[in-house]
Amino acid sequence: MNTITVVGTVAIDSVESPFGKQEECFGGSAAYFSYAASYFAAVRLVGVVGRDFPPAYRDILLERGIDLTDLHEQKGSTFRWQGKYEGDMNVAKTLGTDLNVLVTFDPVISNKNTDYLFLANIDPVIQSQVLKQMNVAVATAADTMNLWIDIKKDELFDVLRQVDMLVINDAEARQLTGESNLVRAMQEIALRGPTKIVIKKGEHGALGYYNGTIVAFPAFPLEKVVDPTGAGDTFAGALLGYLAQQETFSLDIFMRAIAYGAVVASFTVEDFSLNRLRTIHANDIVDRFEEYKKVIRLK
Amino acid sequence: MNTITVVGTVAIDSVESPFGKQEECFGGSAAYFSYAASYFAAVRLVGVVGRDFPPAYRDILLERGIDLTDLHEQKGSTFRWQGKYEGDMNVAKTLGTDLNVLVTFDPVISNKNTDYLFLANIDPVIQSQVLKQMNVAVATAADTMNLWIDIKKDELFDVLRQVDMLVINDAEARQLTGESNLVRAMQEIALRGPTKIVIKKGEHGALGYYNGTIVAFPAFPLEKVVDPTGAGDTFAGALLGYLAQQETFSLDIFMRAIAYGAVVASFTVEDFSLNRLRTIHANDIVDRFEEYKKVIRLK
Numbered sequence: 001m002n003t004i005t006v007v008g009t010v011a012i013d014s015v016e017s018p019f020g021k022q023e024e025c026f027g028g029s030a031a032y033f034s035y036a037a038s039y040f041a042a043v044r045l046v047g048v049v050g051r052d053f054p055p056a057y058r059d060i061l062l063e064r065g066i067d068l069t070d071l072h073e074q075k076g077s078t079f080r081w082q083g084k085y086e087g088d089m090n091v092a093k094t095l096g097t098d099l100n101v102l103v104t105f106d107p108v109i110s111n112k113n114t115d116y117l118f119l120a121n122i123d124p125v126i127q128s129q130v131l132k133q134m135n136v137a138v139a140t141a142a143d144t145m146n147l148w149i150d151i152k153k154d155e156l157f158d159v160l161r162q163v164d165m166l167v168i169n170d171a172e173a174r175q176l177t178g179e180s181n182l183v184r185a186m187q188e189i190a191l192r193g194p195t196k197i198v199i200k201k202g203e204h205g206a207l208g209y210y211n212g213t214i215v216a217f218p219a220f221p222l223e224k225v226v227d228p229t230g231a232g233d234t235f236a237g238a239l240l241g242y243l244a245q246q247e248t249f250s251l252d253i254f255m256r257a258i259a260y261g262a263v264v265a266s267f268t269v270e271d272f273s274l275n276r277l278r279t280i281h282a283n284d285i286v287d288r289f290e291e292y293k294k295v296i297r298l299k
Numbered sequence: 300m301n302t303i304t305v306v307g308t309v310a311i312d313s314v315e316s317p318f319g320k321q322e323e324c325f326g327g328s329a330a331y332f333s334y335a336a337s338y339f340a341a342v343r344l345v346g347v348v349g350r351d352f353p354p355a356y357r358d359i360l361l362e363r364g365i366d367l368t369d370l371h372e373q374k375g376s377t378f379r380w381q382g383k384y385e386g387d388m389n390v391a392k393t394l395g396t397d398l399n400v401l402v403t404f405d406p407v408i409s410n411k412n413t414d415y416l417f418l419a420n421i422d423p424v425i426q427s428q429v430l431k432q433m434n435v436a437v438a439t440a441a442d443t444m445n446l447w448i449d450i451k452k453d454e455l456f457d458v459l460r461q462v463d464m465l466v467i468n469d470a471e472a473r474q475l476t477g478e479s480n481l482v483r484a485m486q487e488i489a490l491r492g493p494t495k496i497v498i499k500k501g502e503h504g505a506l507g508y509y510n511g512t513i514v515a516f517p518a519f520p521l522e523k524v525v526d527p528t529g530a531g532d533t534f535a536g537a538l539l540g541y542l543a544q545q546e547t548f549s550l551d552i553f554m555r556a557i558a559y560g561a562v563v564a565s566f567t568v569e570d571f572s573l574n575r576l577r578t579i580h581a582n583d584i585v586d587r588f589e590e591y592k593k594v595i596r597l598k
Contacts, residue, residue: 018479088479180317180387182502183522203481204503205517216517216594218504223482252598259597293597295514298558299551 002138002244006033007046007107007130008120008233010053010071012078014095015272017085019226025273026057027081029120029143032233033240035274036264038064039282040241041116046070046109046130050078050101060274069110076101089225090202091171109133116244119163120233121145124155131162139249141165141196141240143232149175157192165196167236173199182207183214198239198258200232205262210254217258220266220292227272231265234277238264238285263289301437301543305332306345306406306429307419307532309352309370311377313394314571316384318525324572325356326380328419328442331532332539334573335563337363338581339540340415345369345408345429349377349400359573368409375400388524389501390470408432415543418462419532420444423454430461438548440464440495440539442531448474456491464495466535472498481506482513497538497557499531504561509553516557519565519591526571530564533576537563537584562587 008030014023034043044067051073061068082096105126113135119127119142127142134140140163148156149172156176160166166189174180177188186197186209197209203225205218239261246253264285270276307329313322333344343366350372360367381395404425412434418426418441426441433439439462447455448471455475459465465488473479476487485496485508496508502524504517538560545552563584569575 088473174387181522181524183520187522201503204500205515207517207520214520214594216504216520218506218515218517221482221506221513221515223480223486225480256597296516296595296597298555298592298595 001042002115003042003044004037004116004118004240004244005044005046005109005111005114005134006030006037006118006120006237007109007127008033008118008122009079009102010045010047010049012053012080013229013273014080014082015084015227015229017089017227017272020272022227022272026060027230027273028079029122029233031061031274032230032268033118033120033237034061034066035064035277036234036237036268037241037244038066039264039285040238040260041244043067043241044070044111044114046107048072048074048101048105048107050074050076053078060278063278070107072108074101074104083229085228088203089228090204092229113137116141116240118236118240119143119159120236121148124148124152124159127159128155128162131159139164139243141167141236143167143236144172144176146172146175160189160193163194165198166194167198167200167239169200169202169232186214196254198236198261200235202228202231206235206258208254208258210251213251215251215255215258217255217262218296220262220288221295222266222270225269228269229272230274231269234268235261235265259292260285260289263292300341301414302341302343303336303415303417303539303543304343304345304408304410304413304433305329305336305417305419305536306408306426307332307417307421308378308401309344309346309348311352311379312528312572313379313381314383314526314528316388316526316571319571321526321571325359326529326572327378328421328532330360330573331529331567332417332419332536333360333365334363334576335533335536335567336540336543337365338563338584339537339559340543342366342540343369343410343413345406347371347373347400347404347406349373349375352377359577362577369406371407373400373403382528384527387502388527389503391528412436415440415539417535417539418442418458419535420447423447423451423458426458427454427461430458438463438542440466440535442466442535443471443475445471445474459488459492462493464497465493466497466499466538468499468501468531485513495553497560499534501527501530505534505557507553507557509550512550514550514554514557516554516561517595519561519587520594521565521569524568527568528571529573530568533567534560534564558591559584559588562591
C-alpha cells in the first residue's frame, strides 16, 4: 500500500445551487482530495484550520482513516469560500473568499517520506517550500488556479519544473498557456516540465497527456448535479489514489486513473459538500466504474 | 447497400476564424451531411440552390456519387450564411443570413422510397411535408436549430412525434426542453417521440440516448481546429451513414455510429468548408477510428 501526502486547503464553504443553499459546510481542496484518495491508498493531509474548525469536520476525515498529524490548528478563523452555481453549473461564481489562517500558512511536515505528493491549489511559493522538504518516492502532482496564474506565474513555472504531473481545469490550462486549443495547451505545459497532464472539463469530462500521447474521457452522465464544488479535487484524489494502488505506471493505468477520477467525482456532485461521498464504499466505486465502462465502450 | 435521403440546406458560406477568412465557400447542412454519409451508404440530396450556384460546387457532391436529382435550381440566389469563430471556437457567431431561394423551398422528391431519411435543419413545417411524402423503410432522424425552437415549437414537436431519432447540439437540447442537465434533456425529448437521441457538444464530444440507456463520447482530440462549420452535419452524416451500412440496430451499433460521427467530424474542422473531407478516403476514416478507440479505450 502506497502513501499519498496532500497539501492544500481545508475550508468552510457556503454554497448556493439551483438545488438549495448550504451554509458553513465542510470543503477545501485537501479535504475533497484526501477523502477521495482514501478509498485507494493511505493518505496524509497537510493543512491549516482556525480555532473555529468544527471537531465534527475533523471526524469526517478521520472516519476514512486519513492521517491528520499535520492538519494544524492556528489562532484565527478557518479559510472560507462562498460560491454560487447557475445555468449549466459548469462554472462556480465566487461570491467571497476569506483567507484567514491561510495567510500565514507555512506547512511543516512531520513525515517527509511519501510515495506520492499532491500539491493542491495553494500559493506556488508554498508548493515549492513543500517540494523542498519532501522525499517523494514515486511521483508529484500539482494543481493551481487562475489567481496564481495571474499574480505568481513565474513561481508557478518554477513548480512545474519540479512536478511529474499537472491536474488543472480547462480555463486554467487556457490561461496558463494562452492557447485556446486544449491539446496544444497540454503540449505547451509539457514543455515546462510535467510529462503527465490532466485537464478537467467538469461535465465534459477530461483530457489527458501521457508522454506525448493524448487521451480523452467523458464525464459519467448524471441526471442530477446538485453541487459541483470539490469535483475537481475529488477527481484528482481518485486519480492519484488509483495510481498509488499500482505497482507500475503505464498509459493504460493512466487512462484507468482518469476514469476513476471521473467516476468518484460523479458521486461528489450528487450532493452538497462531502455528503454523497460519505455514503459510498469501495464497492460503489467499482460498480459505477463498470457502468462507466459500458457508457463509453466501443465493441 | 442502404439508401439515405437527406433534406436540408445547400449554402454559400463566408467564414472567419483565427486561421483566416474564406468568402463564398461551399456549405450547408445537406452538403456536409451527404458528403460524410457518402463514405458509408448511397446518398440522395434534396435541396434548392439559386441560379448563381457554382457548377464546381455541384461537382464536389458528384465526386462522391451523391444523387442530385432533387437538388433543384430556382430563380434567385443561393442561401448564404456568414459567420465567425473566436476563442474556444465552440460557438459560431452568425454575422448574417440570406435565405434567398430557401424562402420558397417546397421540396418535391422524385424517389419517395428510402431506407433512412434525415431531415437536416430546415423549417419544421417543411420537415413535416417531407415526412408526408416519403416511405421510409428503416428510420428517420431530424435536426433543428434555435430559430425553429423559438418561433415554431409546436410544429417542431409535431416532427418529433414522427421521427425515430433526434440529432441536435447541447444549446438546442437545453432550449428545447428548458432543462440544463443534458441527461434529463434527453429523457424529456424521448417523451415527445424519438427513442434515439444524440446531443452534439462540439469539442466536448457527444451524448447519446438509446431506448433509455445513456452513452457518452469525447471528441477526437485535435491540435488544430481551423473551422468548425459543418462539424455537426458531418457528424450526423457519418452517424446515419454508419447505421445505414448495418443490417441490424443495437446499442453497440448506435455507440459505434456516434464514434464514427465524432471521427468524421474531426476531419471537417481541420480546414475550411469541405476542403479537408475532400482529401480523405474510407481508409483514412478507418485509421482515425482505430486511433479514436485508443484515445478512449479502458483496458
